[in-house]
Amino acid sequence: MVDNAWPSWLPLREDLCALTPYGAPQIHDVIQLNTNENPYPLPTEVAAAIVEEIAQVVKNLNRYPDRDAIELRTKLASYINAQSGTAFGVKNIWAANGSNEIIQTLMLACGGAGRTALGFTPSYSVHPLIAKTTGTAWESGLREEDFSLDIGRAINEISRIRPSLVFLTTPNNPTGTSTALRDIREIARVCGEIEALLVVDEAYAEFSSESSAVTLISEFPHVVVSRTMSKAFAFAGARVGYLVASEPAIEAMLVTRLPYHLSALTQAAASVAVDFAATLQSEINLLIGERERVAAALTSYGYRPVPSASNFILFALPHSSTMSSAQAWTYFLERGVLIRDVGLEGFLRVTIGTKDENAAFLTVAAECAATTK
Template sequence: MTADLDRPSLPLRAELAGLEPYGAPQLDVPHLLNVNENPYAPSAEVVADIAHDVALAAAGLNRYPDRDFTALRADLAAYLHVESGVELAPEQVWAANGSNEIMLHLLQAFGGPGRTALSFAPTYSMYPEYARDTSTRWVAGRRAEDFAVDPQQAAATIAAEAPSVVLLASPNNPTGTALPTATLEVLLDAAARVPGGCVVVVDEAYGEFRRAGTRSALDLLAAHPHLVVTRTMSKAFGLAGARVGYLAASTEVVDALRVVRLPYHLSAVTQAVARAALRHAPELMAQVGSLRVERDATVTWLREQGLTVAESDANFVLFGVFDDRHAIWQGLLDRGVLIREVGPEGWLRVSIGTPEDMTAFKDALVEVAGL
């Protein structure tokens, strides 16, 4: 008998058989423009403050951290008040290890067997995976040609599918499209009529990059207790390596998440890093302003080359349309520029980097695409 025959089989869930884990390419190239990171590392002053606070936290690592991270929640509420003008109690804020874990908490609490999660494609590729991992039925409606969500059509889909969770990225990933307040209000009204209740989650991972005049969904929280607005410190704060995501919602929503979260899920070190960074929010938001300018310039340049470009309120731009987008992607990579092959067929997405990054991207694209 062979060793393989002696090896016992694993009781893997049937829906996971043969699947590959999520992951964008992580390659060592000069210009990393594929996963929407902030290209600017924290300043020496920010690094020093983080290191100081982490050292203080390290002295108490023999004890469990504050299970409900009350100080961090207060700091996040204060930040959102400055950033969006919305007053929140700390009890209305929740945090986790990246907005990915925030989403998983939401699906654990409000999804599950016999329930449905709904979104509108193309959108963030992890949403159906959150649904799969929580045994939640997944339904994806369609966006319009310009990647907008048609409010009446979407409301009809909500009525027909009766989801317990609606996931709406705004700005949307990978398209960069923001959700107008009027559209969101229509969807919130439709969700309020779903039998048994429906939570509407607006994923504002790129919210700080929105253009002037684009409102945050935070403005609607007070009037809609079934609304959840999620954010992250990975993008605007340049803390992708720290893994800190958070949300604002009613206290009832937050209390439901406290039931499903693992004990002490947010380490003392993570809490210390996040609080130190929040003290430097004005400095970090100044970088956001320069990235907005670079994004808008990139959109203009791409259109001047005759390419189709989606409107973007994020720190990335979706552009195309190419007969062989993989060849374009590979050609850029061969020249040291890594972007993302994602979204509808023929489209590519470039994250906004430093001016040097964007010059390298433009030069490579002209050469590869023959613009």
């Protein structure tokens, strides 16, 4: 729906009239490497354990679910503690329907009219979108040409704009680049001085060798870390994200969350999946290995991949290319490979798939580079 096309009887907020629904194309019968999903289906043993658990839970669907998702949050706390050497308990975790819901709940709690959120672009485009729908003003700080953050510049932006919320995505989507923990600490320090909440979006943390910002929370209670089961746990379809934070920040989430927002089915399935974290880790290692292989192959064809700490790669088209990003995206799609045009001219983004999917992508990439010479 375009601006002014809404019927006059619909009292849609004026500031939303120009928006269109968010979403990447969902095209079937092609190799889907466009939404940073984990390409591996759940291992059979994990799927079987989930089905067994759901079979029990289904009998009680006449009742509302555990409003506070205690079992799932307790397990997620143990998972994070095992990964990061922290000592979080259930009161430091909040779970929701994907980390998108986490971000929305945070913005409802700490954003809104008269409040500003700041992020460093290019980054995850849903952050400014949720700012918009929650009536929060959005400011974009910039990244360097190599997509890294100049910390001095970022700190100046934060001090000048004095936002209520600062968003930092690491590893960053769509660039794949990560921010060092020592730099996040500097940003946390300045956020503390101006009483801003620092939201570190770590959707891809498991693919990175950098330490998690959850290790900063005991020192900086205004640091909150958003994580997801969509990527590392191969669980995008179940919709489970979670926040790791100090207790007051978690309590603020309870004020704005909907009652019974996380279904009993979701809680049960996710609790079982967390039990299998170690099994799923081997897939993460496979994907990291494939990421390095794909990046090396792209380089050999003349593309310029941005160093990635995630499960996708942003790459610049060869210098010799005469195609726009949109034309190159179509070239791949016409040959059965769906990747992502993220709106950065001269770049495209590919999600790391299975070995076979990556091979198919690289075959088209080699052809595309050859035709543009």
